[in-house]
Amino acid sequence: MNAPYRMETQNLSVYYGKHPGVQNVSLAVHDKKITALIGPSGCGKTTFLRALNRMHDLNPIVRVEGKVLLDGEDIYAPGVDPVAVRRRVGMVFQRPTPFPTMSIFENVVAGLRLVGIRDRRRLFEAAERALKMAALWDEVKDRLDKPAVGLSGGQQQRLSIARALAVEPEVLLMDEPTSALDPISTQAIEDLLTTLKESVTIVIVTHNMQQAARVSDYTAFFLDGELIEFDRTEKLFTNPKDTRTEAYITGRFG
Amino acid sequence: MPNWLYQRLGDRLFSLSIVILASGVIVAALLVFWVLYRGSQEAFATFGFWGFLTGSRWDAVRGMFGAWPPLLGTLITSAAALFLAFFPALATALFVVEFSGGRLREVVAYLIDLLAALPSVVYGLWGIFVLVPVVRAYVELPLFSWAAAHAPGLLPLLGPPTGIGLLSAILVLALMIVPYASALARDALALVPQSQREAMYALGATRWEVIRRVVIPYARAGIFSGVVLALARALGETMAVTMLIGNSVNLPYTLFGPAATMASLIANEFTEAEQDLHLSALIAVGFVLLLIALLTNLVATWILGRMSHGEGRK
Amino acid sequence: MSLRRRYFRDRLMQLLVYLGTLVVLLPLFFILYYVFVQGIGALNLEFFTREPAPPGEAGGGMLPAIVGSLVVDLLALFFAAVFGIAAGILLAEYPDHPLNPFLRLVSDVMAGLPAILMGLVAFVLVVKPMGHFSGLSGAVALALIMVPIITRATEGVLKLIPWEITEAGLALGLPRWRVISSLVLPAARGGILTGLMLALARGAGEAAPLLFTAFGNPFLTLNPLEPMDTLPLKLYVYAISPYEDWHRQAWGAALILAAAIMLANYLARRATRTGGQPR
Numbered sequence: 001m002n003a004p005y006r007m008e009t010q011n012l013s014v015y016y017g018k019h020p021g022v023q024n025v026s027l028a029v030h031d032k033k034i035t036a037l038i039g040p041s042g043c044g045k046t047t048f049l050r051a052l053n054r055m056h057d058l059n060p061i062v063r064v065e066g067k068v069l070l071d072g073e074d075i076y077a078p079g080v081d082p083v084a085v086r087r088r089v090g091m092v093f094q095r096p097t098p099f100p101t102m103s104i105f106e107n108v109v110a111g112l113r114l115v116g117i118r119d120r121r122r123l124f125e126a127a128e129r130a131l132k133m134a135a136l137w138d139e140v141k142d143r144l145d146k147p148a149v150g151l152s153g154g155q156q157q158r159l160s161i162a163r164a165l166a167v168e169p170e171v172l173l174m175d176e177p178t179s180a181l182d183p184i185s186t187q188a189i190e191d192l193l194t195t196l197k198e199s200v201t202i203v204i205v206t207h208n209m210q211q212a213a214r215v216s217d218y219t220a221f222f223l224d225g226e227l228i229e230f231d232r233t234e235k236l237f238t239n240p241k242d243t244r245t246e247a248y249i250t251g252r253f254g
Numbered sequence: 255m256p257n258w259l260y261q262r263l264g265d266r267l268f269s270l271s272i273v274i275l276a277s278g279v280i281v282a283a284l285l286v287f288w289v290l291y292r293g294s295q296e297a298f299a300t301f302g303f304w305g306f307l308t309g310s311r312w313d314a315v316r317g318m319f320g321a322w323p324p325l326l327g328t329l330i331t332s333a334a335a336l337f338l339a340f341f342p343a344l345a346t347a348l349f350v351v352e353f354s355g356g357r358l359r360e361v362v363a364y365l366i367d368l369l370a371a372l373p374s375v376v377y378g379l380w381g382i383f384v385l386v387p388v389v390r391a392y393v394e395l396p397l398f399s400w401a402a403a404h405a406p407g408l409l410p411l412l413g414p415p416t417g418i419g420l421l422s423a424i425l426v427l428a429l430m431i432v433p434y435a436s437a438l439a440r441d442a443l444a445l446v447p448q449s450q451r452e453a454m455y456a457l458g459a460t461r462w463e464v465i466r467r468v469v470i471p472y473a474r475a476g477i478f479s480g481v482v483l484a485l486a487r488a489l490g491e492t493m494a495v496t497m498l499i500g501n502s503v504n505l506p507y508t509l510f511g512p513a514a515t516m517a518s519l520i521a522n523e524f525t526e527a528e529q530d531l532h533l534s535a536l537i538a539v540g541f542v543l544l545l546i547a548l549l550t551n552l553v554a555t556w557i558l559g560r561m562s563h564g565e566g567r568k
Numbered sequence: 569m570s571l572r573r574r575y576f577r578d579r580l581m582q583l584l585v586y587l588g589t590l591v592v593l594l595p596l597f598f599i600l601y602y603v604f605v606q607g608i609g610a611l612n613l614e615f616f617t618r619e620p621a622p623p624g625e626a627g628g629g630m631l632p633a634i635v636g637s638l639v640v641d642l643l644a645l646f647f648a649a650v651f652g653i654a655a656g657i658l659l660a661e662y663p664d665h666p667l668n669p670f671l672r673l674v675s676d677v678m679a680g681l682p683a684i685l686m687g688l689v690a691f692v693l694v695v696k697p698m699g700h701f702s703g704l705s706g707a708v709a710l711a712l713i714m715v716p717i718i719t720r721a722t723e724g725v726l727k728l729i730p731w732e733i734t735e736a737g738l739a740l741g742l743p744r745w746r747v748i749s750s751l752v753l754p755a756a757r758g759g760i761l762t763g764l765m766l767a768l769a770r771g772a773g774e775a776a777p778l779l780f781t782a783f784g785n786p787f788l789t790l791n792p793l794e795p796m797d798t799l800p801l802k803l804y805v806y807a808i809s810p811y812e813d814w815h816r817q818a819w820g821a822a823l824i825l826a827a828a829i830m831l832a833n834y835l836a837r838r839a840t841r842t843g844g845q846p847r
Contacts, residue, residue, distance in 0.1 A: 055455070058455060086456055090457070099472075101472060102471075110454070111459075113467075114457060163457070278651045290689065342589075343592075345589055345591075349586065362593070364833075366592070369596050373829070375807070376822045379803060379822050380602055429595055460578040462577060462581040490681065490685070493800075497808060521684060525779060547680060551677055
C-alpha cells in the first residue's frame with residue numbers, strides 16, 4: 001500500500017436533498033486496525049459509513065461531496081466504477097440478510113459467482129476460508145447445502161460476515177452488526193473481530209460505547225453530522241479532548 | 255328488554271345472519287359446480303366422458319358433439335398467449351419496481367392497471383377494426399405470398415390470410431393477459447425488502463445481477479402466481495376471442511384460419527341451440543372448462559406451496 | 569467474467585425491460601386513441617335518447633342499453649353486496665369460525681372462474697324456470713362474478729381497522745354486534761365502497777354471461793323480468809354486424825365503458841391512497 005492510510009476521507013459531505021447528513025468530515029482509517037464510529041442516533045455515522053463504499057449511489061436524492069481515498073485514490077473520481085469499489089470495500093448490515101432462496105454455501109459464495117468463478121473446488125475452498133474467519137465453519141460444515149434461513153440470528157449474521165469476506169475485500173464496513181443480536185451472539189462476533197483485523201481493515205458503526213471501547217483501536221465521535229473528535233480508543237475514552245465527547249461517553253446524552 | 259338479553263340476542267341474530275349470508279356464498283359456488291355437472295349429464299351419457307372430450311367432430315345438424323376441437327383451441331390459444339405475454343409482463347413489472355421512480359412509476363402502474371380493467375368487448379372491437387387489418391396486410395398476406403412463391407408445402411399450415419383467425423385471437427389474448435401477470439409480479443417484486451438488494455449490491459453487483467440473483471428469486475412465488483392467474487384468465491376469456499377467432503369448429507387448424515375455443519363455442523351457439531342434446535353438449539363444454547380452471551388453480555396452489563421460502567427464525 | 573461484459577449485460581437487460589414495457593404500453597395508447605377518436609363522433613344526443621333503428625337504417629341510439637346496463641348492474645351489485653359484505657365480515661371479524669376455510673377457498677376459486685360459466689348457471693337457474701330471458705337472470709350471473717371481489721375488498725379493509733376501535737367499543741359496554749355495525753363498519757365504509765365500485769366496474773364491462781341471460785332488447789324497458797340490453801352486449805352485436813352505422817355506435821359504447829372504468833379505477837386509487845389510515 002502506497003498511501004499512509006488504507007482509507008481516508010477529505011472534506012466529505014453527504015446531502016439528503018438539501019439537508020446535510022454529514023458535514024466536512026476528514027478522517028483516516030488505519031490499515032489492519034478497527035476504527036469505531038460512535039455518536040447519538042441521527043449523528044450521521046451510518047451516513048458516513050455508507051459513503052465509504054458508494055452505497056449512496058443507489059439513492060437518487062443523495063449527493064456526495066469531497067473525497068474518499070482508497071489506497072490513495074478517490075473512489076468518487078469520474079470514471080471510477082462503483083461495482084469495483086464495493087468488491088474492495090465490503091459491508092455487513094445491521095440485520096442479518098441471508099438470501100432465502102440459497103443454501104448456506106450458495107450464500108457464502110454469492111459474491112464469487114458474480115465475477116464468474118464456477119470451479120467447484122475454488123468455491124469450496126473460498127467458502128471454507130471465509131466461514132472459518134467468521135467463526136461459523138464448525139457449526140455449518142456438515143450442512144452447507146441446507147437453506148440459510150434455517151440458521152439462528154447470530155449464525156445468520158456470521159454468515160453475512162463470511163459472505164462479505166469471501167470476496168477478500170481490503171476493508172470491511174460494519175453497520176451496527178450486533179444491535180439485533182442477543183448477548184451471546186454479540187460476544188461471539190466481537191471475539192472474531194479481534195482476529196479478523198489481522199486480515200481486513202474494519203470500520204464499525206456502533207451505538208454501544210462499551211463495544212467500541214472493547215473492540216476498536218481508533219474511535220471517531222460524530223455529532224449532528226460533524227466529526228467532533230478522532231483518536232486512539234484508549235485516549236478518547238479516558239481523556240477526551242472535547243467537552244461534547246466527554247458528555248456523550250459519560251452518558252449525559254445519547 | 256333487559257340489557258343482557260339485548261346483548262345476547264343481538265349478538266346471536268347478527269352473527270346468525272352473517273353466517274347465513276356467507277353460507278349463501280358457499281352454496282352459490284357449489285351450485286355452480288352442480289348445475290354444470292347436471293346439465294352435462296345428457297351429453298356425457300350419450301358420448302361417454304372421454305368420448306366427448308376426444309371426439310373430433312362437432313356437428314349440430316347431425317347431433318354429433320365431440321369437444322376436442324374447441325378444447326384444443328382453448329389450449330393452443332391460451333398456451334401461445336401465455337408464451338407471448340410472459341416476458342412483456344415480467345418486463346413491465348421490473349420496469350415499474352426496479353427501473354423507475356416517483357411519478358413515472360405511478361403513471362406506468364396506472365396504465366397497466368387500466369389495461370387490465372378494459373372490458374373484453376372493447377379489446378374485441380379494437381381487434382376487429384384495427385388489429386385484424388394490420389395483421390392481414392403486414393403479416394398474413396406477405397407470409398402467404400412468400401409461401402405461395404417459395405414454399406407451397408407450407409400453405410395448408412398457414413391457411414387463408416383473412417386476418418380473422420387464430421393469429422389475431424392469440425395476439426389480442428396475449429395483450430389482455432399481460433396486465434394481470436404484470437400487476438401480480440409487480441406486487442411480488444415490491445415486497446422484496448430493500449435490505450436484500452443492498453446486501454447484494456454490497457458484494458459488488460450490477461443492477462441486473464441484483465435483480466436476477468436476488469430480487470426475482472425472492473419474488474418467484476408471486477411471479478409464478480401471476481403467470482397462473484394469467485393462464486386462468488386466458489382459458490376463460492370469451493368476448494375478444496369470439497370476435498376474432500373466426501368460429502369454425504373443424505380440425506385441423508391453420509395459423510391464419512378460423513378456429514374456436516370452448517368459451518367462444520358456447521358464446522356462439524348457446525342461443526341458437528334448440529335440441530336438448532345440443533344444449534347439454536354446450537353445458538358439458540362449460541363443465542370441462544370449469545374442470546380445467548379448477549385443475550389450474552389446484553396445480554398452482556400446490557406449486558406455490560413448494561416455491562415459497564421461509565423467512566427463518568428471528 | 570470481466571467487468572465490461574457484466575456491464576454490457578446490465579445495459580442489455582435494461583434495454584430489454586424498456587422495450588418490453590413499450591410493447592405493452594403502445595397498444596394501450598392505440599386502443600385508447602381509437603376508442604376516443606372513433607367513439608366521440610358517435611356520442612350525440614340521439615345516441616343517449618333514442619332506441620336503436622332497424623338493421624341497416626342509420627341513426628337511432630342506445631338508450632335501452634344504457635338504461636339496461638344501469639338496471640342490471642345495480643341489481644347485480646345489490647345482490648352481490650348483501651352476500652359479499654357479509655362474507656367479508658365473517659372472514660375478518662369472526663376469524664375462528666369453522667366456515668372460514670371453506671369460504672375463503674370458495675371465494676378464491678370463484679374469483680378465477682370464466683365469466684361465461686356464470687351465465688350458464690344463471691340460464692339454468694333462472695331463465696329455464698321463467699321460460700324467457702330476463703334482466704334478472706343477467707343480474708344473477710353478474711352477481712356471481714361480483715361477490716368474490718366484494719368479499720376480498722371487505723375483508724381486506726376490515727382487517728385494517730385497528731383493534732383499538734373494537735376494544736374501545738366493547739369497553740363502553742356495547743355488544744359485539746353493535747361494535748361491528750356502528751363502529752367498525754362505518755370506519756371501513758370507504759374501503760367497502762371502493763370494493764363495490766370496482767365490482768360494479770367489472771360487472772359493467774361483462775358481456776359473455778349476459779349473452780343468454782339478459783339477452784338484449786331493442787326496446788326500452790325498466791322491468792328486470794323482461795329481457796334487457798346492456799352496453800357491452802350491444803357493443804358486441806353491433807361490432808360483428810355488417811352495418812357501418814352500427815360500427816360507429818359500437819365505438820361510442822366503447823368510449824362510454826372505457827371512460828366509466830377509467831374513472832372508477834382512478835377513484836379507487838385515490839381512495840386507497842388516502843383511506844388507508846384509520847379514522
